[in-house]
Amino acid sequence: MSLSDYTPKWLELFLSLYDFQEVVAVDGGLKYAEKLGLEPTLILGDFDSISSIDYYTHRWPLAKVVKFPSEKSMTDAELAFEWMLDNDIENVCVLGGFGGRVDHMLANVFLMEQFSQLDLMFFDPQNIVKRLKGPGKWLVEETPFNLKYMSLVPLMGQVSGVSLSGVKYPLDLAKVEFGQTLGISNEITADHAIVKIEEGTCLLIQSSDKK
Incomplete structure (x- = not known):
């Protein structure tokens, strides 16, 4: 930018x-x-x-x-x-x-x-990026920056035991491989999303389209 x-x-x-x-x-x-x-x-x-x-x-x-x-x-x-x-x-x-x-x-x-x-x-x-490492549980709130999308992108190899709730496309103990796009462009639909990861490291990216 x-x-x-x-x-x-x-x-x-x-x-x-x-x-x-x-x-x-x-x-x-x-x-x-x-x-x-x-x-x-x-x-x-x-x-x-x-x-x-x-x-x-x-x-x-x-x-x-x-x-x-x-x-x-x-x-x-x-x-x-x-x-x-x-x-x-x-x-x-x-x-x-x-x-x-x-x-x-x-x-x-x-x-x-x-x-x-x-x-x-x-x-x-247009973006906020942070690192998540499992095992762990995180609450993800909609930001005041009007960022519509929430994505999980594996950073180092496979991320396993991925569960997402409070989002448009929930996951339950899923595996997300490095290079796979399963975690891209989700949306928070509740007061906050809950992200759980059993093993692995990924990026949490909250983003919006270019205006």
């Missing part, structure tokens, strides 16, 4: 739901921070996606800056998540993590498995 999709109305709603102790702007995420009126406490990356880091350090002089070489073995997002682990941060909301490049999008999604110690949620105006 483009920066223009992050409207003031969407941001106002987002900020009303979450209280952040840290705001980490990762490389090109500096553009998102400026657009959204967020003041970073940490600026991190190799800064190859911006024209000048000096502009942003002057704009936010109190922000700590951590610079990495452009030729490195980890993406800026992975480095940022490492920093969060090292600083005992547990709950993380990521804005702009899907961008426009498929390689970056997939890499960021797969980082949810690598950094399973973090409670990671990816947000944009």
Whole structure:
């Protein structure tokens, strides 16, 4: 999604739901921070996606800056998540993590498995993505962001013992194979949906069609 999709109305709603102790702007995420009126406490990356880091350090002089070489073995997002682990941060909301490049999008999604110690949620105006690992039970409510659909997508192999209730297409102890589309485009029909997983890891995605 483009920066223009992050409207003031969407941001106002987002900020009303979450209280952040840290705001980490990762490389090109500096553009998102400026657009959204967020003041970073940490600026991190190799800064190859911006024209000048000096502009942003002057704009936010109190922000700590951590610079990495452009030729490195980890993406800026992975480095940022490492920093969060090292600083005992547990709950993380990521804005702009899907961008426009498929390689970056997939890499960021797969980082949810690598950094399973973090409670990671990816947000944009059209999607919310989080990781679920069985065994477990979760209540899924309709979001205030007007996201119509709810999907379960296996992240690592088979997900078994999948039960869904309070949705248009219920499941009872189903198996969902990696690459299978059984869990795509469900809809919450009750006050909330109930998701149960006996074994496996998947993504819970709440989404809407592009307007």
